[in-house]
Amino acid sequence: MSSEIQFKEDTAGVTDPKGFFATAASADVRNKQDERLDAGIVYSPTPCSAVGVFTKNAVKAAPVSDCERILDSGTPIHGIVVNSGNANACTGTQGIADSLEMIRASESACSAPRDSFLVCSTGRIGELLPMDRISQAISIMARLVTQGATAGAGFAQSILTSDTRNKTCTATFEVDGKTVTVGGAAKGAGMIQPNMATMLAFVTTDIGVESSELKALLLDVVAHTFNAITVDGDMSTNDTVLVLANGESGVTLDTQTEALFKEALYKVCDCLADKIVADGERITKVVEILISGAASDGDAENIARAIGNSLLVKTSWYGNDPNWGRLMDALGYAEAQIDQYAIDISYDDVPALVSGDPVPENKPKWKEVVSKPRFAIKIDMHQGEGKFRLRASDLTEGYVDFNKSE
Amino acid sequence: MSSEIQFKEDTAGVTDPKGFFATAASADVRNKQDERLDAGIVYSPTPCSAVGVFTKNAVKAAPVSDCERILDSGTPIHGIVVNSGNANACTGTQGIADSLEMIRASESACSAPRDSFLVCSTGRIGELLPMDRISQAISIMARLVTQGATAGAGFAQSILTSDTRNKTCTATFEVDGKTVTVGGAAKGAGMIQPNMATMLAFVTTDIGVESSELKALLLDVVAHTFNAITVDGDMSTNDTVLVLANGESGVTLDTQTEALFKEALYKVCDCLADKIVADGERITKVVEILISGAASDGDAENIARAIGNSLLVKTSWYGNDPNWGRLMDALGYAEAQIDQYAIDISYDDVPALVSGDPVPENKPKWKEVVSKPRFAIKIDMHQGEGKFRLRASDLTEGYVDFNKSE
Numbered sequence: 001m002s003s004e005i006q007f008k009e010d011t012a013g014v015t016d017p018k019g020f021f022a023t024a025a026s027a028d029v030r031n032k033q034d035e036r037l038d039a040g041i042v043y044s045p046t047p048c049s050a051v052g053v054f055t056k057n058a059v060k061a062a063p064v065s066d067c068e069r070i071l072d073s074g075t076p077i078h079g080i081v082v083n084s085g086n087a088n089a090c091t092g093t094q095g096i097a098d099s100l101e102m103i104r105a106s107e108s109a110c111s112a113p114r115d116s117f118l119v120c121s122t123g124r125i126g127e128l129l130p131m132d133r134i135s136q137a138i139s140i141m142a143r144l145v146t147q148g149a150t151a152g153a154g155f156a157q158s159i160l161t162s163d164t165r166n167k168t169c170t171a172t173f174e175v176d177g178k179t180v181t182v183g184g185a186a187k188g189a190g191m192i193q194p195n196m197a198t199m200l201a202f203v204t205t206d207i208g209v210e211s212s213e214l215k216a217l218l219l220d221v222v223a224h225t226f227n228a229i230t231v232d233g234d235m236s237t238n239d240t241v242l243v244l245a246n247g248e249s250g251v252t253l254d255t256q257t258e259a260l261f262k263e264a265l266y267k268v269c270d271c272l273a274d275k276i277v278a279d280g281e282r283i284t285k286v287v288e289i290l291i292s293g294a295a296s297d298g299d300a301e302n303i304a305r306a307i308g309n310s311l312l313v314k315t316s317w318y319g320n321d322p323n324w325g326r327l328m329d330a331l332g333y334a335e336a337q338i339d340q341y342a343i344d345i346s347y348d349d350v351p352a353l354v355s356g357d358p359v360p361e362n363k364p365k366w367k368e369v370v371s372k373p374r375f376a377i378k379i380d381m382h383q384g385e386g387k388f389r390l391r392a393s394d395l396t397e398g399y400v401d402f403n404k405s406e
Numbered sequence: 407m408s409s410e411i412q413f414k415e416d417t418a419g420v421t422d423p424k425g426f427f428a429t430a431a432s433a434d435v436r437n438k439q440d441e442r443l444d445a446g447i448v449y450s451p452t453p454c455s456a457v458g459v460f461t462k463n464a465v466k467a468a469p470v471s472d473c474e475r476i477l478d479s480g481t482p483i484h485g486i487v488v489n490s491g492n493a494n495a496c497t498g499t500q501g502i503a504d505s506l507e508m509i510r511a512s513e514s515a516c517s518a519p520r521d522s523f524l525v526c527s528t529g530r531i532g533e534l535l536p537m538d539r540i541s542q543a544i545s546i547m548a549r550l551v552t553q554g555a556t557a558g559a560g561f562a563q564s565i566l567t568s569d570t571r572n573k574t575c576t577a578t579f580e581v582d583g584k585t586v587t588v589g590g591a592a593k594g595a596g597m598i599q600p601n602m603a604t605m606l607a608f609v610t611t612d613i614g615v616e617s618s619e620l621k622a623l624l625l626d627v628v629a630h631t632f633n634a635i636t637v638d639g640d641m642s643t644n645d646t647v648l649v650l651a652n653g654e655s656g657v658t659l660d661t662q663t664e665a666l667f668k669e670a671l672y673k674v675c676d677c678l679a680d681k682i683v684a685d686g687e688r689i690t691k692v693v694e695i696l697i698s699g700a701a702s703d704g705d706a707e708n709i710a711r712a713i714g715n716s717l718l719v720k721t722s723w724y725g726n727d728p729n730w731g732r733l734m735d736a737l738g739y740a741e742a743q744i745d746q747y748a749i750d751i752s753y754d755d756v757p758a759l760v761s762g763d764p765v766p767e768n769k770p771k772w773k774e775v776v777s778k779p780r781f782a783i784k785i786d787m788h789q790g791e792g793k794f795r796l797r798a799s800d801l802t803e804g805y806v807d808f809n810k811s812e
Contacts, residue, residue, distance in 0.1 A: 325531025
């Protein structure tokens with residue numbers, strides 16, 4: 001007997017599932033003598049199955065390498081320690097030592113076994129972490145989480161960089177009178193594409209599941225959520241999605257519960273991915289690019305990304321000036337099989353191009369669509385069955401102004 | 407006996423070689439009731455060898471297809487007819503007919519044989535050409551060029567779209583007392599990458615050369631000039647480079663003259679390519695990205711393009727805030743063989759990273775470099791012998807503002 005999924009945004013996120021604790025502290029990582037929350041810990045006294053998906057950038061930050069090594073070793077995981085404001089990337093051998101020190105300090109302060117903590121950093125590249133202040137923050141946070149702190153919202157706040165708001169959500173479902181919960185927190189902002197971004201996402205759940213099963217589910221979900229968004233086309237050195245499962249709900253993953261759990265995991269990741277695009281640096285619009293009829297899913301993805309990353313396309317969305325010619329130009333260099341005289345394009349449900357022929361009389365209607373803060377561009381290639389959905393943002397003067405200095 | 411090459415910018419360009427005539431007219435292509443020059447003809451009474459390099463965009467404008475067909479047929483060429491303000495791209499069967507009509511009208515008005523004119527259009531995508539006004543302009547221009555008009559600068563002006571200035575140059579050299587001239591005109595502005603751009607370039611020369619030899623030289627030159635620049639990462643539907651050679655100098659290409667001619671052709675194309683980047687839409691800086699020591703030339707090119715097209719990198723140049731961490735991030739996703747602990751980066755000759763270790767004490771010096779309107783970023787990958795040079799521009803709020811509407 002299983003129920004439908006209940007879903008809520010702006011929740012405590014990672015502390016909603018049973019047996020997960022979290023808190024945040026101010027380590028003044030940015031050296032600005034302020035009280036900004038910039039360090040966080042998630043902790044489960046019960047050992048967890050854990051899986052991760054990481055940046056495909058060949059330049060990887062030290063904490064990414066540590067996470068990969070620990071997850072590969074298969075040790076049970078008790079927690080995650082995070083800092084924002086500094087990515088600990090391109091920091092040489094000292095950076096490698098600092099990342100490991102964050103892990104060891106957390107384990108020691110929580111009395112957890114060796115290699116039972118994962119670590120993430122996000123922020124500026126190329127500068128060393130202020131390890132004295134971070135170590136102090138870790139010891140304070142460890143005391144709080146081992147005493148039962150459930151400050152999931154504070155944790156969600158501590159991981160933000162240029163984000164303007166918290167990104168959390170929670171899904172629950174019932175199985176034989178027991179409640180399974182999946183909670184998540186994320187940060188995004190810039191560098192959002194094509195295989196994650198300066199994005200971190202942390203998902204906790206109290207279902208019982210083997211790491212190998214969880215990994216397969218996560219890879220499939222990430223492909224359609226965190227890996228199907230773009231803000232500026234840059235891919236960061238630190239992108240990480242981590243999922244911890246501690247089994248405290250008393251429900252385990254089996255043929256009866258798998259579909260529901262996957263749906264809950266999908267809903268959480270999809271919601272967090274959407275929040276990342278919607279909070280992209282100085283954006284004004286979220287555009288869903290729906291490609292269908294491509295020769296393959298890969299072709300559809302290439303087309304969607306060429307469009308979603310074209311500066312000319314993104315600026316025209318910003319200007320409420322839907323120039324479908326720029327869509328055609330971008331899909332033309334997408335390295336996909338195309339017949340320009342077969343393509344249909346519509347803005348929401350307003351056709352702009354039918355079998356390659358413009359429908360100029362619809363222009364007032366499609367201009368109206370593009371003036372909305374959210375709309376869809378639907379393109380049918382008429383080449384096959386391939387499809388892909390990409391969520392993208394516009395590009396504004398504010399983005400340039402924001403990123404022109406550190 | 408052959409001399410060194412003489413080179414000049416801001417010349418008459420296409421009419422500098424012997425036996426080439428050109429003019430421009432106002433066809434009011436944009437339907438704004440203004441007198442802007444937006445149609446041009448280049449004409450040689452002597453039949454020419456001709457070669458072209460075209461956009462690799464799968465969505466090709468009608469005039470591109472016409473040029474390819476005519477050049478493939480091998481007929482001698484007498485001229486080129488061009489309009490700006492409308493790309494005649496994504497214009498369906500009417501666009502195909504209009505492109506051919508521009509060719510036929512020019513041939514007829516110049517009493518030139520069938521398929522002896524090439525055609526180019528540049529500007530907005532998806533709208534039909536005002537053929538009545540264009541035909542009228544063609545008949546006026548044909549009269550002028552057949553009567554000996556040498557308005558090369560006017561022609562260069564007529565092909566501009568969002569460019570702010572003319573782009574012309576001329577190279578000459580002497581062989582046995584005879585002068586060989588290579589003249590060129592180009593337009594650029596946005597959509598400049600990776601295999602040409604909304605760019606048109608026209609080069610004329612009075613050397614005598616077979617099309618097949620000329621094609622080989624042009625392909626090599628274009629790879630290092632027009633195909634090694636980027637403004638916004640977009641590649642257009644209309645990019646075209648055309649070279650016409652009429653033999654009027656009395657000098658022919660042979661083992662004695664080939665090196666000099668190739669150098670002259672390179673100088674003309676390199677100068678025009680540089681002018682295109684320097685006049686990119688609302689840019690403030692031209693940055694030369696010099697990659698060396700990559701595992702292959704292809705790797706070096708991937709790295710240079712990842713950097714030159716990264717929004718985060720380009721905005722930091724604009725802000726005079728040289729964030730080398732963003733360079734590392736971009737090269738990390740370039741799909742090249744890298745060892746992040748082997749990389750050297752310098753701004754002009756100021757090291758910022760040596761064997762992957764930051765040199766923070768140099769920061770004031772490299773900030774000074776990035777504040778200049780032109781500077782170089784030199785990256786040695788220490789992986790092999792691969793190298794590539796890419797010229798790129800910064801990204802400004804002005805670009806976004808300029809492109810947010812038609």
